[in-house]
Amino acid sequence: MSSRFPFLSQLASTTLPRLFFGAVFAIAIAGCSTTTPVASNEPLQFDQAIAAATDSLFQQSQDAMGFMARRSKQAVALDPTLDAASGQQTAATQQLDRTITERVPRNFEQIEVLPFQAASLAKAQYLLVGTLVRVQNTYRIDLALVDIKGGVVVAHSSAVARKEGVDMSPLPYYRDSPVLIKDKVTDGYVLTSATPAGQKADATYMERIATATVINDATTLYNAARYREALGQYRSALATPAGDQIRVLTGIYLSVSKLGMTTEAEETFGRLVAYGIATNQLGVKFLFNPGSTEFWADPKLTGAYAMWLRQIARQASRTKVCMDVVGHTSKTGTEDANETLSLRRAAFIKQRLGADSADMVKRTRAIGMGSKQNIVGSGTDDVVDAPDRRVEFSIVECGK
Incomplete structure (x- = not known):
């Protein structure tokens, strides 16, 4: 157990059992501008479930360890959330990202949520990851907060959402991809999002987060139909030591295809x-x-x-x-x-x-x-x- 977090054992034994598999809490947060959804074991509306999981994650961290309260402004980099089953970013995960980014600074003034970029990793102390998991006719939201330096999950929360209003349509990059975008890095992200507090985040995922920021920049450009710029970013990612990934090769293939570069498209698909x-x-x-x-x-x-x-x-x-x-x-x-x-x-x-x-x-x-x-x-x-x-x-x- 990391000496930086002396209360992790207490957190794991007293708090975690109440957080898993859809247990949702009413959290009274002093100074909050909004009201947290009432505690319930029943699935919530999607926006309410997001709010419950988000508030629980940061209140848990603040109460259990006080690391946010003891210091001034804390920076958290949000690695875009995923559909756990397919590894895709969807309209629903995009909504999850947007709500977290807007809600956290409003309810926790000492927290700054940064976009997932290289400059953010240099500034941030913590990494936020999350997934949507389909469970029969509901979706479970899993969120995890990771200490970037130590690679330890310092907080974890879950909430359950009704399927109504959850739009799992994939974003353009994933919709256009000819192959399933799932490899050990994506699997590591999904595992980390479900990792209890006090345990290590997935090593494969953590070792590649610097390259992941470049991939994220490229994918954002592709989704905006800025294919030539996206191609440049994917090529930059490929040139890094951790760049030989299915997400990168797929991005290059999609970008050159959109640009009408048929010879390079076939060559890249062969590499894929x-x-x-x-x-x-x-x-x-x-x-x-x-x-x-x-x-x-x-x-x-x-x-x-x-x-x-x-x-x-x-x-x-x-x-x-x-x-x-x-x-x-x-x-x-x-x-x-x-x-x-x-x-x-x-x-x-x-x-x-x-x-x-x-x-x-x-x-x-x-x-x-x-x-x-x-x-x-x-x-x-x-x-x-x-x-x-x-x-x-x-x-x-x-x-x-």
Whole structure:
């Protein structure tokens, strides 16, 4: 336990059990300009749940350790919150970020919330991370406050929100991405957001937060359709020691594609596939016509599919790997129908890979998972649950 935080043991034993899995508190904060939602075990409206989780996090820190009260202005850098299942930033996580940024300085005058930028990390003492976790028909908000220097979570809070009014539509970068944006760094962020006070934040995530600020700047530019500037920032991120990440390669691919740089787009997608094969994390979002194995007819959405398949076949052939081609569907429809459809789609992708590289036929196997491994699980059949309608390429031992 860090000697800088002598009350962490007391905090972990007395406070944490009341904070997990949607326990929400009424917190009387002297000098606050707004009223905290009344304590309830029932799910709250989204804005009320955000307020409860935010106030609980900072009141917990202030009461348990007094580190904010003893010092003057304290700086907290907010690393944009994520959907825990998909690793995506969505309209709802953006609302969560915005509400935290506005609420904290109003209710805790000694706290300054900074944007997630390199200059902020140089100034901030603490890092704030958070996720939305889908739990049946509700969403749990998890927030964690991390001491940047020590890498210890100093406070954690949770609240439960009703699903109504929670817009999980992905922001443009995640909507446009051809692959699932989830790797060890994203997993580390999600783990950190759920880590109890007094425990270490995820090491992989913490080691890469400097590069993460550059990636965040680039993604913000991409979401604003400033593609050339975004490309420059993604390239800067790639040049850092921790820059070889799926988020960076995806950002470069998306940016050059938007700029019409087709040759570089294919080269970058090839690197993205090679990265996925090397880490055994390659889930590609192919859009099919409903109930069929035909790709969606709009070339704006599916025009790059031939190139994607060519690069997947090329990179797999180059490395001589064997793969399971695993089809997935959303949960709409019966499970039997979904399993059949997902298998047909996986077989179609396998056949297309074989057309690009004949030796892929004997080194790939089609498998249908139906909706058993949904990531989002909304069953909305739109951009929200696009990750559920994916084809994964899983590296397996040849001959089995």
